Amino acid sequence: MTFNEQELVNGCKQRNRFSQKQLYDVFGGKLFAICMRYTKNRSDAEDVLQDAFIKIYENISSFRNDSPLEYWLKSIVVNTALNHLRQQKYLKDLDDIEVYENGIADREITLGDFQMQQLMGFIQELPPGCQVIFNLYAIEGYQHNEIAQKLGISEGTSKSQYSRARGILQQKLNREKRFDDGSVRNTQL
Amino acid sequence: MDPSEIHNFEDQWKKGFDEASETPPPSVWAGIEARLDREEDDIIPLWWRSPKLWYAAASIAALLLVGGGLWLSNRSGISDKTGVEMAAKTASSTAEEKVNRKESADPAVKKQESTELIASDHSTKGSVSGTEKSTAFTKQPDHKPLGNSVGTSETLIATGKQLATRNNADRSLAVSGNERISRQSGLSPEIKTIASEENISPAKTDFNPNKAVAVSRENKIQVDLLEPNQYSDLDVYMQKRYVFFKADQKAEEPLPAPKKHTEYYAAVGLMPASFNPDVKIKAAPLAFSQMASSRQKAVTGTSEAGNSYAIQTQGGMRLSKHWSMEMGLNYLKGNSRYEGGGYLLDATSSASSNVLESALSGISTNQDYTTGKNQQIVGSNAFYIDVNKKVNNDYQYLQLPVQAGFTLNPDKKLSYSVLGGMMANFFLNNQLESASGETITTTADDGVYRGMNWAATTGLRLNYRLSSKWKANLTGSYQKAVSSGFKANQSLESHPYLYGVSWGFRYSF
Numbered sequence: 001m002t003f004n005e006q007e008l009v010n011g012c013k014q015r016n017r018f019s020q021k022q023l024y025d026v027f028g029g030k031l032f033a034i035c036m037r038y039t040k041n042r043s044d045a046e047d048v049l050q051d052a053f054i055k056i057y058e059n060i061s062s063f064r065n066d067s068p069l070e071y072w073l074k075s076i077v078v079n080t081a082l083n084h085l086r087q088q089k090y091l092k093d094l095d096d097i098e099v100y101e102n103g104i105a106d107r108e109i110t111l112g113d114f115q116m117q118q119l120m121g122f123i124q125e126l127p128p129g130c131q132v133i134f135n136l137y138a139i140e141g142y143q144h145n146e147i148a149q150k151l152g153i154s155e156g157t158s159k160s161q162y163s164r165a166r167g168i169l170q171q172k173l174n175r176e177k178r179f180d181d182g183s184v185r186n187t188q189l
Numbered sequence: 190m191d192p193s194e195i196h197n198f199e200d201q202w203k204k205g206f207d208e209a210s211e212t213p214p215p216s217v218w219a220g221i222e223a224r225l226d227r228e229e230d231d232i233i234p235l236w237w238r239s240p241k242l243w244y245a246a247a248s249i250a251a252l253l254l255v256g257g258g259l260w261l262s263n264r265s266g267i268s269d270k271t272g273v274e275m276a277a278k279t280a281s282s283t284a285e286e287k288v289n290r291k292e293s294a295d296p297a298v299k300k301q302e303s304t305e306l307i308a309s310d311h312s313t314k315g316s317v318s319g320t321e322k323s324t325a326f327t328k329q330p331d332h333k334p335l336g337n338s339v340g341t342s343e344t345l346i347a348t349g350k351q352l353a354t355r356n357n358a359d360r361s362l363a364v365s366g367n368e369r370i371s372r373q374s375g376l377s378p379e380i381k382t383i384a385s386e387e388n389i390s391p392a393k394t395d396f397n398p399n400k401a402v403a404v405s406r407e408n409k410i411q412v413d414l415l416e417p418n419q420y421s422d423l424d425v426y427m428q429k430r431y432v433f434f435k436a437d438q439k440a441e442e443p444l445p446a447p448k449k450h451t452e453y454y455a456a457v458g459l460m461p462a463s464f465n466p467d468v469k470i471k472a473a474p475l476a477f478s479q480m481a482s483s484r485q486k487a488v489t490g491t492s493e494a495g496n497s498y499a500i501q502t503q504g505g506m507r508l509s510k511h512w513s514m515e516m517g518l519n520y521l522k523g524n525s526r527y528e529g530g531g532y533l534l535d536a537t538s539s540a541s542s543n544v545l546e547s548a549l550s551g552i553s554t555n556q557d558y559t560t561g562k563n564q565q566i567v568g569s570n571a572f573y574i575d576v577n578k579k580v581n582n583d584y585q586y587l588q589l590p591v592q593a594g595f596t597l598n599p600d601k602k603l604s605y606s607v608l609g610g611m612m613a614n615f616f617l618n619n620q621l622e623s624a625s626g627e628t629i630t631t632t633a634d635d636g637v638y639r640g641m642n643w644a645a646t647t648g649l650r651l652n653y654r655l656s657s658k659w660k661a662n663l664t665g666s667y668q669k670a671v672s673s674g675f676k677a678n679q680s681l682e683s684h685p686y687l688y689g690v691s692w693g694f695r696y697s698f
Binding site for chain 1: 198199201202203205206207208209210211212213214216217218220221222224225228229600601
């Protein structure tokens, strides 16, 4: 879809419904994928997306062209998702945890072997704290000190939660990979 | 994704989800749209603050006024026209009758004719006056359009001329009116004429039916020319503008609020301790002091710490990330020994009393206390026995500590708290082993010890987090009384102090 980003933003600033719809059509899919990553199910993701777009339309006047529009939109969606999780008390008790040992040696696994839906499912199955911190660190690219500040936790907690998330995901990837591979189908995990 | 280029775990995920897209269901946009509509309804447009809208409204009002006036004029013109036409018809029929009757040359008919003429004259007069009135009504509000519209002015001029020729006698009136109007507005001669004609009083005007027909025809043309376009047909170009007013400008999305540190906790603990009452006899009892002077030897003893313990309960509140405040209720069993000072033996009664026992008996205000087991031994039958015997001197206190704490590494598994505060020690009782081996119990009612004395307390606590709610504590404490345990101005002084290590558990709410 071709569109002029500046015109789209200006239209949304003037509360032009057509522009608002166009913005939704252009970015809704990507932003919904982010919502899915931060929530446990599709219904919650829809709620977050709806809230996020309302915030976007309300605050679009504050958008300056000094950063890409997509980056700005993503940051609003991430913040909305975090607020949603906070309301759901998912982020209440994030504690230091022992480093998760999965006992399985890392193999040469690439995510290209997996469907996007599968990967999304793996993330959604993580414990809530791990899920958020994994998203923020591995995918959004925040540093642990930034995550600690964002979530009001210690940097150590962020690191340990991430470590656990990573361990769980590696285990899941390994298991799926082994089941796909007939020669190791009977390997005891 | 090209696996050969991706080696890093995070990069793989990042790249994998960077362009990820999932189509949201249509209900999401429907929900967004509904909320946007609702919010727009809440926005109050400040249209009244826009001058342009005021201009537009004024223009519309003016157009309506002019259009309405013209429409009214048109309506009255039509009715007048009908009247004139009827009058004309009457006149023409009368004229025809007149011709016919002239032919008959009957004077009676002439008389009747004149009567009819008068009647038709009267009826037409009314119509003419109505026409004139309507003309005046139409012309009066806007001289300018008349001045600009040549056709209309000409028609009106013609009408005016027709009317003006009706009666020369009225010209004087017309001229005077004309002069008045020309003085007032300086209009063109034609319009002056019209104005002057407007001032012509219909009552003073003679009426000729032929003239009335002419007027009727002219008037019809005039009304046709004056008939305006309907205002709905006019090309009105309006720009619709809305000014949206938001009462409260929403601030930018704030960063997520930092985690609140306020939490409440309760703790229990057991503290093995070393308690020393630090009793000092400032002025020995008389019998002992006499012995002391005769033997040149001090008769006072010293307190030694014994194995004690305290059962502690605490309730606290974490005020910030590092600071906390806690209160508690403790029971302290402070065991100690008193050594030295010797004792007195009554030769007659075989009663004996050590120096501390004797001193306590000497200061008590309770008669039962002084006449009981610890009766003071005085007199010549008393013998001093210089034996350094250790006697037990055990205390019981109820303690109410109030402490502030500063915690290092509060969110770590192992954290450290520095504590400091004050403690109210409520004296319960003291059990002193007498010289005879019996136990003398002193309570707060005996007037020997203060009911409550203050102590300063400090400590260092190690917290080990067992779970999000439970912590195990190891606290090293030092307490020192800041006031004497005995009542003021007495011969005994005591500043108990305590070292202890407390083990406990804490539960956070």
